[in-house]
Amino acid sequence: AQSVSQHNHHVILSEAASLELGCNYSYGGTVNLFWYVQYPGQHLQLLLKYFSGDPLVKGIKGFEAEFIKSKFSFNLRKPSVQWSDTAEYFCAVNPSGGYQKVTFGIGTKLQVIP
Amino acid sequence: EADIYQTPRYLVIGTGKKITLECSQTMGHDKMYWYQQDPGMELHLIHYSYGVNSTEKGDLSSESTVSRIRTEHFPLTLESARPSHTSQYLCASSRTGFGTGELFFGEGSRLTVL
Numbered sequence: 001a002q003s004v005s006q007h008n009h010h011v012i013l014s015e016a017a018s019l020e021l022g023c024n025y026s027y028g029g030t031v032n033l034f035w036y037v038q039y040p041g042q043h044l045q046l047l048l049k050y051f052s053g054d055p056l057v058k059g060i061k062g063f064e065a066e067f068i069k070s071k072f073s074f075n076l077r078k079p080s081v082q083w084s085d086t087a088e089y090f091c092a093v094n095p096s097g098g099y100q101k102v103t104f105g106i107g108t109k110l111q112v113i114p
Numbered sequence: 115e116a117d118i119y120q121t122p123r124y125l126v127i128g129t130g131k132k133i134t135l136e137c138s139q140t141m142g143h144d145k146m147y148w149y150q151q152d153p154g155m156e157l158h159l160i161h162y163s164y165g166v167n168s169t170e171k172g173d174l175s176s177e178s179t180v181s182r183i184r185t186e187h188f189p190l191t192l193e194s195a196r197p198s199h200t201s202q203y204l205c206a207s208s209r210t211g212f213g214t215g216e217l218f219f220g221e222g223s224r225l226t227v228l
Binding site: 001004009034036042043044045046049090101102103104105106107 | 157172216
């Protein structure tokens, strides 16, 4: 079975700082990778996804993530965070093909200070 | 904006009561899921459904039950609530085929059992 590890559980940044949230997964085959975001009081929503092709994927609100297959990693980045990025971020993985369950990481709470 | 709806959003109930958490989606998705989310923990899949009359237990053992009589409706029932059932329950759905794994979430039902 697959698993997901998020290294930072709570991150505090000042506005305009750069962000990188780590995510590693364990699974021997081909995977789909996701970052979900949960803003305070709102539902979980997709931030970006990787299925195949260019390993650098761009999502909403200036976020991007890079899939490094050799490192089993899918780190989330943003060059300059805003106060409105304060949220909880979840990395998720599911094996490609057929019905495969999605496994989530523990989440990283990001607090951006104005 | 989510097209998946959960009610109630908040519920406080006494031990031994029967409760049903409702989940409906208007996207025509075949696959639906229930996740349990506790603070500081990853989301745990407790139930899923491939389609009408199909239900399966997820990775985390749960005393709850689910039913899928209509495509759009996936309610979760606890016959006799206990304090250990206190948690947030998230309902989600996804398309079949390409895009499987991209989940659409409701806003959650936060259950407190006294």
